[in-house]
Amino acid sequence: xxxxxxxxxxxxxxxxxxxxxxxxxxxxxxxxxxxxxxxxxxxxxxxxxxxxxxxxxxxxxxxxxxxxxxxxxxxxxxxxxxxxxxxxxxxxxxxxxxxxxxxxxxxxxxxxxxxxxxxxxxxxxxxxxxxxxxxxxxxxxxxxxxxxxxxxxxxxxxxxxxxxxxxxxxxxxxxxxxxxxxxxxxxxxxxxxxxxxxxxxxxxxxxxxxxxxxxxxxxxxxxxxxxxxxxxxxxxxxxxxxxxxxxxxxxxxxxxxxxxxxxxxxxxxxxxxxxxxxxxxxxxxxxxxxxxxxxxxxxxxxxxxxxxxxxxxxxxxxxxxxxxxxxxxxxxxxxxxxxxxxxxxxxxxxxxxxxxxxxxxxxxxxxxxxxxxxxxxxx
Amino acid sequence: xxxxxxxxxxxxxxxxxxxxxxxxxxxxxxxxxxxxxxxxxxxxxxxxxxxxxxxxxxxxxxxxxxxxxxxxxxxxxxxxxxxxxxxxxxxxxxxxxxxxxxxxxxxxxxxxxxxxxxxxxxxxxxxxxxxxxxxxxxxxxxxxxxxxxxxxxxxxxxxxxxxxxxxxxxxxxxxxxxxxxxxxxxxxxxxxxxxxxxxxxxxxxxxxxxxxxxxxxxxxxxxxxxxxxxxxxxxxxxxxxxxxxxxxxxxxxxxxxxxxxxxxxxxxxxxxxxxxxxxxxxxxxxxxxxxxxxxxxxxxxxxxxxxxxxxxxxxxxxxxxxxxxxxxxxxxxxxxxxxxxxxxxxxxxxxxxxxxxxxxxxxxxxxxxxxxxxxxxxxxxxxxxxxxxxxx
Numbered sequence: 001x002x003x004x005x006x007x008x009x010x011x012x013x014x015x016x017x018x019x020x021x022x023x024x025x026x027x028x029x030x031x032x033x034x035x036x037x038x039x040x041x042x043x044x045x046x047x048x049x050x051x052x053x054x055x056x057x058x059x060x061x062x063x064x065x066x067x068x069x070x071x072x073x074x075x076x077x078x079x080x081x082x083x084x085x086x087x088x089x090x091x092x093x094x095x096x097x098x099x100x101x102x103x104x105x106x107x108x109x110x111x112x113x114x115x116x117x118x119x120x121x122x123x124x125x126x127x128x129x130x131x132x133x134x135x136x137x138x139x140x141x142x143x144x145x146x147x148x149x150x151x152x153x154x155x156x157x158x159x160x161x162x163x164x165x166x167x168x169x170x171x172x173x174x175x176x177x178x179x180x181x182x183x184x185x186x187x188x189x190x191x192x193x194x195x196x197x198x199x200x201x202x203x204x205x206x207x208x209x210x211x212x213x214x215x216x217x218x219x220x221x222x223x224x225x226x227x228x229x230x231x232x233x234x235x236x237x238x239x240x241x242x243x244x245x246x247x248x249x250x251x252x253x254x255x256x257x258x259x260x261x262x263x264x265x266x267x268x269x270x271x272x273x274x275x276x277x278x279x280x281x282x283x284x285x286x287x288x289x290x291x292x293x294x295x296x297x298x299x300x301x302x303x304x305x306x307x308x309x310x311x312x313x314x315x316x317x318x319x320x321x322x323x324x325x326x327x328x329x330x331x332x333x334x335x336x337x338x339x340x341x342x343x344x345x346x347x348x349x350x351x352x353x354x355x356x357x358x359x360x361x362x363x364x365x366x367x368x369x370x371x372x373x374x375x376x377x378x379x
Numbered sequence: 380x381x382x383x384x385x386x387x388x389x390x391x392x393x394x395x396x397x398x399x400x401x402x403x404x405x406x407x408x409x410x411x412x413x414x415x416x417x418x419x420x421x422x423x424x425x426x427x428x429x430x431x432x433x434x435x436x437x438x439x440x441x442x443x444x445x446x447x448x449x450x451x452x453x454x455x456x457x458x459x460x461x462x463x464x465x466x467x468x469x470x471x472x473x474x475x476x477x478x479x480x481x482x483x484x485x486x487x488x489x490x491x492x493x494x495x496x497x498x499x500x501x502x503x504x505x506x507x508x509x510x511x512x513x514x515x516x517x518x519x520x521x522x523x524x525x526x527x528x529x530x531x532x533x534x535x536x537x538x539x540x541x542x543x544x545x546x547x548x549x550x551x552x553x554x555x556x557x558x559x560x561x562x563x564x565x566x567x568x569x570x571x572x573x574x575x576x577x578x579x580x581x582x583x584x585x586x587x588x589x590x591x592x593x594x595x596x597x598x599x600x601x602x603x604x605x606x607x608x609x610x611x612x613x614x615x616x617x618x619x620x621x622x623x624x625x626x627x628x629x630x631x632x633x634x635x636x637x638x639x640x641x642x643x644x645x646x647x648x649x650x651x652x653x654x655x656x657x658x659x660x661x662x663x664x665x666x667x668x669x670x671x672x673x674x675x676x677x678x679x680x681x682x683x684x685x686x687x688x689x690x691x692x693x694x695x696x697x698x699x700x701x702x703x704x705x706x707x708x709x710x711x712x713x714x715x716x717x718x719x720x721x722x723x724x725x726x727x728x729x730x731x732x733x734x735x736x737x738x739x740x741x742x743x744x745x746x747x748x749x750x751x752x753x754x755x756x757x758x759x760x761x762x763x764x765x766x767x768x769x770x771x
Contacts, residue, residue, distance in 0.1 A: 002686040002689070002690070003679065003686045003687075004683070004686045004687050004689075004690045004692065261766050261768070264768060265769065272769075273769045275766075275768040275769050276768065276769040276770060278759070278762075281758065281762035281766075282755065282759075282762070284762060284768065285757075285758040285759075285761035285762045285765075285766065286758065288700070288761055288766060289700050289703060289704045289761070292680055292700065293677060293679075294676070295680075296676055296679035296680040296682070297679055299679075299683065300679050318672060318676065321672050322672055322673070366669070366672070367665075370665065370669060371668070373668055373672065374644070374657065374658070374664060374667070374668045375656070375657065377671075378648065378656075379644050379647065379648045379653065379657060379664065379667070
């Protein structure tokens with residue numbers, strides 16, 4: 001597949017750009033933060049996203065979704081990045097849908113996928129336990145009990161964990177702490193006895209929760225995929241999430257960059273526009289190149305997922321690593337080139353730096369993905 | 380498509396019959412690359428025959444029109460030819476600034492007589508060209524060049540000096556930027572002249588570089604008479620041609636064929652080895668993988684740019700972006716290879732073929748971000764043309 005958008009994808013890009021700019025602009029993000037909104041996103045906006053087909057972007061048409069695919073999902077995430085729109089897009093529409101499509105039983109798919117597409121059920125992935133992303137590191141246990149399992153453990157950094165209806169929990173049914181084998185995924189009702197969620201306020205004002213599992217009883221029918229073989233499914237979910245986060249960070253980078261270049265054309269010092277100074281021009285031009293590279297890597301990763309390319313995991317790591325580094329550079333430069341006003345809370349540019357930091361940490365930064373890529377390439 | 384398959388079959392048969400076995404071996408030394416020209420020294424009969432046969436068919440320049448010595452092939456046919464040549468590992472029969480640089484400009488700006496005179500000789504490798512652009516006082520500020528061409532009625536009288544002229548000492552003809560109007564604003568007084576390096580008054584002197592090699596020359600013009608018909612395009616419009624050519628050159632330098640060469644990690648693995656399945660030097664491993672992430676993202680950008688161009692989309696000033704990023708990446712690569720080689724990489728000369736290549740290659744790469752427009756000039760161009768930042 002060529003690295004260009006087709007006409008359908010261009011239409012999705014245009015409608016996503018228009019939608020988030022009007023329905024969920026940066027001012028909404030600011031309001032949600034200032035009012036310490038209990039949900040952390042706007043439920044009406046999410047309902048409209050479902051109407052637009054965004055919530056069901058990866059849900060197959062047979063299950064009531066739009067089935068647009070990953071390139072389209074990335075375009076939606078890019079628009080979300082540009083506008084810093086808060087929505088359970090990643091947790092529900094990308095991660096949960098990927099897991100259910102990849103490994104769900106016909107019953108699980110029939111039960112959940114239509115609800116996801118309609119925007120009526122929210123999911124959260126409860127996988128990470130360590131502060132530094134390491135998905136194989138699972139100490140949470142699942143011990144056989146009755147006709148199912150009993151879960152015990154603590155999960156940190158569960159995105160949208162405090163509002164999700166269903167948690168997808170990675171727990172260990174066998175093996176040691178860091179083994180890839182022996183991890184099993186469970187669909188757990190958040191209101192089930194023994195499930196505790198504690199919301200954490202984060203630097204980017206998004207939602208994450210600490211989830212405690214205290215003798216939580218789950219049914220055998222709530223296993224997602226096979227017992228002990230959950231890691232492969234988890235990796236699929238994470239890789240879709242990584243590619244989509246790369247797309248969101250691309251949106252963060254390009255919006256931060258556009259705003260900065262605009263500012264360089266307006267701000268005057270020493271009797272001239274600061275954009276006429278070569279010290280700033282060269283940094284801006286370099287950043288332009290970097291954003292283009294992030295765009296190529298991201299588009300490749302999303303295309304690979306749509307094609308079922310066996311290098312999809314590699315491209316997801318490449319995109320996550322590169323787009324994360326570029327988002328860091330773009331937002332750092334954004335604040336620096338705005339000078340004092342960039343440091344003020346009244347001004348939006350700082351929001352982009354905060355989101356870039358959180359998105360970079362989510363599901364692995366360049367250190368994690370550099371190591372993963374090197375291992376994939378045999379060094 | 381059926382036609383294309385017929386073409387493939389015929390091409391395969393022809394190449395099989397006409398490409399000498401020696402020309403299917405990898406290029407090992409500089410001499411294995413054939414540059415053609417009046418004073419060409421072939422490494423042997425195979426190299427001569429290969430150039431002659433490919434030149435006769437116009438397949439040294441497959442897409443140029445047949446009338447000008449080209450192969451008259453469509454884009455798709457040219458791709459088939461290239462893939463069939465790769466299949467048998469055939470060497471390129473001819474390397475030439477005439478093919479890469481002057482030819483495209485001639486096709487766009489030259490008059491009919493000039494095209495008929497020069498293009499076929501380029502195609503057959505009979506004339507080797509060099510490029511007269513930079514001067515001692517005109518590097519990044521190329522448009523301030525001072526080599527003068529005075530109108531003497533039936534000819535121009537050329538006086539001045541060029542520098543960094545690639546292989547001027549081996550070239551037969553030069554395409555040269557000269558000032559024909561000293562009164563006009565600097566960009567508007569420049570013209571594009573073609574002339575014979577054997578003309579009285581032309582002399583060259585090689586420049587030894589930090590790599591020890593001398594690929595560049597100083598070139599001097601002392602009352603050189605150039606016939607008026609050797610002016611390409613209009614007088615005073617040479618800067619347009621120069622810009623066109625530089626854009627072309629930047630795309631080429633940015634796109635330096637990286638396919639087929641070993642990746643940094645492959646080399647690191649071979650030389651340093653693994654310890655518990657990861658590179659034994661963990662500090663270098665981080666540097667290597669970060670380089671490869673950038674190299675990979677850059678390669679994907681080249682691919683995307685080509686796909687976008689095909690789809691009629693695209694970003695402006697791309698050549699500057701590709702030249703800037705591609706050359707900086709290559710310098711990074713060469714430095715990393717030196718680090719991987721450690722003290723072995725410091726060898727300058729030795730008893731074995733290839734001793735010193737790494738250090739010399741590293742030193743050569745430092746010029747990547749200087750020649751054909753420095754990184755700084757390319758960043759200026761991006762700032763001005765893409766970002767539309769105000770002038771200083």
